[in-house]
Amino acid sequence: MTGQTPANTAPPKLELRKITKWFGSEGAGVCAVDDCSLEVQKGEFVCVVGPSGCGKSTLMTIGAGLEAPTEGGVFVDSRPAGPPGPTRSVVFQKFALFPSETVEQNIKFGLQMTGVSAREQESRLSEQLRIMGLEGFRKAYPNELSGGMQQRVAIARALVMRPEILLMDEPFGALDAQTRTILQEEVQRLHREKHYTVLFITHSVEEAVYLGDRVVVMTKRPGQIKKVIHLPRDVVWKTGDIERAAEHPEFIEFRREIWGLVREEIVGA
């Protein structure tokens, strides 16, 4: 199939190796993730789908280094990933913008933390503001913006770091349907233009089929990897808008297959 990731010899950009996560004490608490291994190649867009509470967000939090796995390890370019940092930028479902800072301060935050020069900060800021269509909102505070605009700011704040890996945790889950569609298309366009390496958590099968190069389906809790589906990459329907894509026979077939897998987990078959 076109675009199917070949048996790759290059080390993966991001690798989650045999991750197990217990909340509370091991054996007595809750096992959120059970022995999950996941690789994201450079420039690849990997979507993780699964029923609610299956541990997919936990997997992302661990991938970002924000939480330590009970067992297993996280590797970037085959090296232990270490503490969280700007090589792995994160976009959260609830935006997580700093309420006391304006749009431009939010976007510049990471650059200031990592000692980027003031001139470089300014040029990267204006570039991101332009890309995300935020030019008129520089001085606004997050609570003056709609949810869609807030998530644009959060995406700009992640991208301005020029991360090697972008981790997105249900980034459009808190948005209304119209805003979500627009942002899905923008993320698709950004990925095609800039070839970001993305690990994208979602509960929307359509979103996964539209955005992903590969879709990882997880079982219900304790989350394990149920199946990995390779999607075609350089096909026409992925370059257009999502409404159009959703009418393509290939899209419908993938959606049916993946939704079937997720449904099995939800209804507990």
Next chain:
Amino acid sequence: MGRIDAIRIASGMGAIVAWILIWAWLTRPGGPVPTLYFPAPDDVWTKFVRMWVRPYIGSTLIEHILSSLYIVLFGWTVAAVVGIPLGIAMAWWTKLKWIVFPIFQLIRPVPPLAWIPLTILWLGIGDTARMSVVFIAALVPWLMNSMLAVYSVDKLLIDAGKALGASDRQILMRIVCRTALPTLVAGARMALGSAWSTLVAAEILAATAGLGYVAVNASQLLDTDVLLVAMFLIGILGISLTALITIAQRFLAPWSFADVRGTNR
């Protein structure tokens, strides 16, 4: 908004005028309330004007006011200097909380006024004694609110900061302290309220000047009009101090007043 504000202010003023008129009617010559117990508004006003120039129990009105303000602001400020960093530190470093909090929990239920006998014993009835009592009264809300302010910061923001490469110190200074600011301001307001009411009580028990001192002397001398002047001023100054803090919040944390325009959240 402007028009609604204007209507609200106008109706508020109208209500005050109405209450003063009722007061004047009740205390008119030959009215139902004897002026020894409740003087007429014009008597109180005359006394108020005269007290600015003629000393009452040793000081003019402005001196009494400044004495009270000086002590309350001093005690409140020192309590802030101690309480804010300590509260934040206790919330940030759990071990420090383990050490300090038990003592604090023991001291907390003791009403600030219950410290007065001890402070009189140690420090006499000078300014220092009242400052100390005010300090204790203000410290508790300062410290508690500073702690709560840090706890109230969404953990997600700390994660976001970490993912953007901020160190623990940068997270504390730039994210936690700033985000916590509105809660800190609420603490400032509570601390000032507590300090003010405690001060007035402290002045009744141990002072040589101040509005509470004026009030208790006026009561003993049956100067009911002076007593009312003191009580009005205590109330008005209390409101003004609180209003100043709200104004300060507009400068310190403008974002906490920002309009919420977004609907699709």
